[in-house]
Amino acid sequence: MGQLVELEKKIEAKRFELNLASRHHDLLSDFVLKLSVELDELLNTYYKSA
Template sequence: MGHRYELEEKIEALRNELNLASQTYGLLSETVLELSIELDELLNTYYQFLFLRTIA
């Protein structure tokens, strides 16, 4: 169960970083794009983890 909370903490930290970067560099910056892609991948991992737990 620790893995789930670790993922949630990483997601929240990355969301905060993304928000700060978007305010600093603008929504169309390369930095924001890279962070957004990283967050998408992390969210996909999280939802896949939750899905696999529901069918196990």
Template sequence: MGQFIELEKKIEAKRFELNLASHSHDLLSEYVLKLSIELDELLNTYNKSA
């Protein structure tokens, strides 16, 4: 149970970071794409664990 809460917190933090980055960087910039990939990986981990 605790691991799900921790993973959810990481997902929300990464979403927030990605949202901020999208306002200051081009959406196709390497930085925004890197954050997007990291969020995808977190979401995949969460979905596999559920």
């Protein structure tokens, strides 16, 4: 159960980072897209583990 909690924290941190980045960069910028892919990977890991 502890691993899921840690994963949830990482997901929330990445969401925050992506949200912040999207305010300062174009939504199709490489930076924002990279963060989006990272969030997708975290979410996929979470759903496979849950």
